[in-house]
Amino acid sequence: MTPYDGPCEITQPNTIIDAKTVSCPLVIRTTGVVISRSKTSRIDVDGRGVSLTIEDSEVDGGKWQGPAIGFSNVTVRRSEVRGGQTSIQCTPECLVEDSWLHGQYMQPGKPQHLGGFLSNGGHDVTLRHNTIVCDVPDNDVGGGCSGSAQIYADFSALTRFRFERNFFRATPGGFCTSFGLNPGKSFGDNPTYVVVADNVWERGPNGNCAVYGPTTSFHTGGEGNTWRGNVWDDGTPLEAR
Structure with a gap:
C-alpha cells in the first residue's frame, strides 16, 4: 500500500481508492465510491445520492465518538x-458480509453505549456471514456495550x-442481539420482515452470551418476520425471545 494523497471529502462520482493507507477521516459526498x-480511518457516508x-x-475509527462506518448506502465485504x-451504524440500504466487527473505543469516564452493529430505524439492511462483537468492559459511570448487534426503532x-x-x-453488554420490538420507542411496536436465520451465538464465560441473555425483542407475530436455524455455539437450538 502507498499513502493516499487525495481529498478527504470525496465529491467525484465513481472514485476508486485501491491499495492505499488513508490517514484522514473520509466523508463521502457522491455515488459509486x-x-x-x-x-x-473512519468513514462517513450520508445523504441523498451517495x-x-x-x-x-x-477501517479503524480510533477514538471517534461515533461509528467507524456510517450511515447509509454502504456495502462492506x-x-x-x-x-x-x-x-x-447503518440504515437504509446497507450490506455487511464476510467481515469482522470488534474493538470499539469508550471515552474514559463517559457513560457511552457501544455496539458492534447498530441501526436506529429504517429498511433494507443485510448482515451475512460476519463475526460481530462488542468487547469493551463496562466502566464505573454506566458506560459499556449495549450488545453485539442491535436494531432499535428510535427514528x-x-x-x-x-x-x-x-x-x-x-459480550459484557446486556443482550448479544436485539431485533427491534420495543413498544416504548416511537416506532418500535411493529418491526416487519425481520429475518434471523442460521446464526450462531457464543455462550461465553457466563454461558448466556451476555448479562441478560443471548437475544431479545424479536416480534414473532410481525408480518414477514422469520426465525429459523439459529443455534448456540454447541449446536443447541436457540429459540426466539
Missing part, C-alpha cells in the same frame, strides 16, 4: 472494522432486515 485493499463499497480493507463508539420503523449465518460473540 469504491475502497479496496486499503487501511482507512454510496460506498469497501472491500478487503481495514471481507473487511475488519474496529474503533469508534460503534463498528458500523423510523424497522422493515426488511436480514441477519444470516453470522457469529455473535459473547
Whole structure:
C-alpha cells in the first residue's frame, strides 16, 4: 500500500481508492465510491445520492465518538472494522458480509453505549456471514456495550432486515442481539420482515452470551418476520425471545 494523497471529502462520482493507507477521516459526498485493499480511518457516508463499497480493507475509527462506518448506502465485504463508539451504524440500504466487527473505543469516564452493529430505524439492511462483537468492559459511570448487534426503532420503523449465518460473540453488554420490538420507542411496536436465520451465538464465560441473555425483542407475530436455524455455539437450538 502507498499513502493516499487525495481529498478527504470525496465529491467525484465513481472514485476508486485501491491499495492505499488513508490517514484522514473520509466523508463521502457522491455515488459509486469504491475502497479496496486499503487501511482507512473512519468513514462517513450520508445523504441523498451517495454510496460506498469497501472491500478487503481495514477501517479503524480510533477514538471517534461515533461509528467507524456510517450511515447509509454502504456495502462492506471481507473487511475488519474496529474503533469508534460503534463498528458500523447503518440504515437504509446497507450490506455487511464476510467481515469482522470488534474493538470499539469508550471515552474514559463517559457513560457511552457501544455496539458492534447498530441501526436506529429504517429498511433494507443485510448482515451475512460476519463475526460481530462488542468487547469493551463496562466502566464505573454506566458506560459499556449495549450488545453485539442491535436494531432499535428510535427514528423510523424497522422493515426488511436480514441477519444470516453470522457469529455473535459473547459480550459484557446486556443482550448479544436485539431485533427491534420495543413498544416504548416511537416506532418500535411493529418491526416487519425481520429475518434471523442460521446464526450462531457464543455462550461465553457466563454461558448466556451476555448479562441478560443471548437475544431479545424479536416480534414473532410481525408480518414477514422469520426465525429459523439459529443455534448456540454447541449446536443447541436457540429459540426466539
